[in-house]
Amino acid sequence: MSWIAIKMLTGDRAKYLGIVAGIAFAALLIAQQASIAIGLLMRTTSHIQDIADPDIWIMDPNIQFIDELKPLTENDLYRVRGVPGVAWAVRFYKGQGRLKLDIGGDKKKAKYQQSVVFGIDDAAFVGAPREIVLGKLADLRRPDAVMIDENGYRYVWPNEPLAVGRELEMNDRRVVIVGICKASETFNTFPIFYCQYHQAIRYVPQERKVMSAMLAGVEPGADAEEVCRRIQEQTALRPAKPGDPARPGLKAMTNQQFIDSTLMYFVRRTGIVVNFGITVSLGFFVGCAVAGQTFYSFTLENLRQFGSLKAMGLTNRRIVGMVLTQAFLAGFIGYGLGVGGAALFGKAMTSSGSRLAFLMPWQVLAATAAAIFVIVLLSSFVSVIKVLVLEPAVVFRG
Amino acid sequence: MNRMTVQSIASATATSLARAVVCRGVTKDFGEGDTRVQALRGVNLDVLGGEMTLLVGESGCGKTTLISIVAGLLDPTAGEVTVLGQSLRHLRGRRLVQFRGQHIGFVFQQYNLLPALTAAENAAVPLIISGRKRAEAVAKARTVLEAVGLGSKVNSLPSQLSGGQQQRVAIARALVHEPKLLVCDEPTAALDAHSGQTVMQLLRRVAVQPGRAVIVVTHDNRVFGYGDRIVHMSDGTIERVEEQTVARGS
Numbered sequence: 001m002s003w004i005a006i007k008m009l010t011g012d013r014a015k016y017l018g019i020v021a022g023i024a025f026a027a028l029l030i031a032q033q034a035s036i037a038i039g040l041l042m043r044t045t046s047h048i049q050d051i052a053d054p055d056i057w058i059m060d061p062n063i064q065f066i067d068e069l070k071p072l073t074e075n076d077l078y079r080v081r082g083v084p085g086v087a088w089a090v091r092f093y094k095g096q097g098r099l100k101l102d103i104g105g106d107k108k109k110a111k112y113q114q115s116v117v118f119g120i121d122d123a124a125f126v127g128a129p130r131e132i133v134l135g136k137l138a139d140l141r142r143p144d145a146v147m148i149d150e151n152g153y154r155y156v157w158p159n160e161p162l163a164v165g166r167e168l169e170m171n172d173r174r175v176v177i178v179g180i181c182k183a184s185e186t187f188n189t190f191p192i193f194y195c196q197y198h199q200a201i202r203y204v205p206q207e208r209k210v211m212s213a214m215l216a217g218v219e220p221g222a223d224a225e226e227v228c229r230r231i232q233e234q235t236a237l238r239p240a241k242p243g244d245p246a247r248p249g250l251k252a253m254t255n256q257q258f259i260d261s262t263l264m265y266f267v268r269r270t271g272i273v274v275n276f277g278i279t280v281s282l283g284f285f286v287g288c289a290v291a292g293q294t295f296y297s298f299t300l301e302n303l304r305q306f307g308s309l310k311a312m313g314l315t316n317r318r319i320v321g322m323v324l325t326q327a328f329l330a331g332f333i334g335y336g337l338g339v340g341g342a343a344l345f346g347k348a349m350t351s352s353g354s355r356l357a358f359l360m361p362w363q364v365l366a367a368t369a370a371a372i373f374v375i376v377l378l379s380s381f382v383s384v385i386k387v388l389v390l391e392p393a394v395v396f397r398g
Numbered sequence: 399m400n401r402m403t404v405q406s407i408a409s410a411t412a413t414s415l416a417r418a419v420v421c422r423g424v425t426k427d428f429g430e431g432d433t434r435v436q437a438l439r440g441v442n443l444d445v446l447g448g449e450m451t452l453l454v455g456e457s458g459c460g461k462t463t464l465i466s467i468v469a470g471l472l473d474p475t476a477g478e479v480t481v482l483g484q485s486l487r488h489l490r491g492r493r494l495v496q497f498r499g500q501h502i503g504f505v506f507q508q509y510n511l512l513p514a515l516t517a518a519e520n521a522a523v524p525l526i527i528s529g530r531k532r533a534e535a536v537a538k539a540r541t542v543l544e545a546v547g548l549g550s551k552v553n554s555l556p557s558q559l560s561g562g563q564q565q566r567v568a569i570a571r572a573l574v575h576e577p578k579l580l581v582c583d584e585p586t587a588a589l590d591a592h593s594g595q596t597v598m599q600l601l602r603r604v605a606v607q608p609g610r611a612v613i614v615v616t617h618d619n620r621v622f623g624y625g626d627r628i629v630h631m632s633d634g635t636i637e638r639v640e641e642q643t644v645a646r647g648s
Contacts (some may be wrong), residue, residue, distance in 0.1 A: 001527070002525065003513065003532065004515065004523070007514040008512060008514050009521075010514065011512075011513055011514020011515075012513075078544070167549055174491055195555070212500070304510055305510060305512055308506065308510040309523070310495075311469070311498065311504050312504060312523065312524050313402075313495055313498045313527050313528065314499070314527050315492060315494070315495050318527075356631015390471070391471070392471045393466040393472045394508050395461045395471075395510060395583075396465065396471070396583045398611070
């Protein structure tokens with residue numbers, strides 16, 4: 001009877017398109033808004049994702065996310081290097097630099113721009129960008145050399161060709177752009193500068209401690225999470241005075257743990273999830289209302305036909321099967337159109353350079369499918385009840 | 399002639415032929431208390447195989463209620479209904495639905511064809527319900543459509559057919575699984591006079607077969623001539639039964 005159910009549904013073009021459009025709209029809204037929310041959230045972790053060399057990040061024990069790094073002492077580095085399982089550990093600096101874009105020009109007309117500064121390991125360049133667009137990584141060894149990310153370059157100098165050799169001021173010190181690299185879009189859109197660690201700490205106001213974090217690798221065969229646990233255990237300090245609790249050791253997290261921690265911070269502390277959640281909910285409820293109302297109306301119009309089928313010997317179970325076949329077919333097509341539309345939207349917007357934050361992992365597709373499944377179930381529920389209680393004798397009432 | 403006498407005569411005549419439907423003391427009430435309406439009041443009826451029985455009477459006299467009960471679509475409040483030797487009281491749920499599907503064919507006033515299916519697919523529906531494969535069912539339906547004169551319309555949608563043609567598709571659908579009882583509810587009510595005559599002639603020619611009983615509910619007195627017996631109903635009871643001789647195939 002499935003083919004009859006499908007023909008009944010597709011034969012009524014207006015209703016069919018109405019149901020599919022309602023579900024497609026819901027799927028589009030849910031998938032698109034969820035993808036934008038995830039895209040935005042993932043931008044908060046783009047620095048961690050871009051720095052792929054280390055297995056472990058080591059930070060002050062109170063750190064929750066990458067933008068609140070609290071400086072460590074040089075002594076901490078040596079303690080970490082002594083932990084079994086740690087193959088190597090290097091310094092890492094992350095801070096902000098204020099750029100003056102036209103060096104030596106008229107101060108009143110000068111343009112300023114906040115930026116992110118990464119100080120990477122002087123010797124091995126651990127933490128360096130993965131892909132260089134212009135210039136060479138080795139050029140970072142030249143005096144005052146910095147490398148800027150491509151997005152940042154285009155943000156600061158829109159419509160200008162990529163070029164090396166520009167001179168700028170960063171926190172009143174001269175810097176020279178020796179290369180342009182790829183980096184993921186960031187949440188705050190600031191340009192990202194890479195330079196050697198010893199140079200980066202010259203740009204920032206002198207403090208007692210300047211090392212933002214340490215990047216470490218684990219020995220072959222060692223479990224990164226176990227090494228993290230050991231680092232925390234072995235860098236713990238004894239109580240300040242007898243009877244006090246032990247002071248916690250450094251916080252060590254794997255890349256993924258640090259990404260998760262940063263994401264959770266933004267989920268908890270910002271309104272991103274709530275704001276996008278409201279739009280996603282709206283899509284869900286509008287989808288339920290439009291699809292449910294249209295599907296119910298379709299069922300009502302076909303009630304006499306369902307009654308005839310009942311009279312002719314079709315069981316309730318098979319009638320419910322027909323209604324569900326119709327609902328799930330519409331749901332399946334609507335889902336495909338909706339998520340397809342959302343994906344096309346994301347692709348079109350990101351390829352046009354709009355800087356839209358859009359990321360559609362499989363979890364978005366699965367969650368949207370689950371939402372559409374619920375919409376279809378709710379939409380068909382009333383129709384199923386209506387058909388179940390239908391007396392076949394209705395066919396004899398003119 | 400009082401009602402009981404009429405019914406007794408009808409029953410006595412009926413014993414000479416196989417009784418496809420036997421109703422004894424059938425009553426049907428709708429509603430409760432002050433709103434209770436008695437639609438049938440102790441109806442006794444025999445419908446014979448190989449004959450066409452017309453149920454006639456004014457609107458609200460209980461014709462539709464009676465055929466709904468005979469077809470197993472409605473339960474009587476009291477009384478006994480036996481169809482094709484099977485007491486409907488003992489058939490419940492799935493078994494009743496299967497009994498209807500196997501042994502009863504339906505022709506409705508408004509045809510009730512599925513608008514998205516072709517004539518052949520519509521006519522094949524009872525076979526598909528009974529579990530036959532689609533291609534096989536449609537092939538059988540095509541032969542029945544040929545028999546009702548719609549061989550050239552097998553691929554037409556209901557919207558492409560006239561009212562008379564749609565009713566002929568409905569008749570083909572009712573006969574495709576070769577039921578022993580055919581129940582027709584006002585089959586000519588939505589048709590013009592000419593189409594109504596055509597449909598009744600078709601019913602007589604194709605539907606009335608030895609071993610198959612045909613019940614036609616109608617208030618269209620232009621078609622009274624097609625029935626072997628005419629059961630007149632009034633106010634929930636059978637008022638009288640007329641018998642007449644009708645030539646086969648007329």
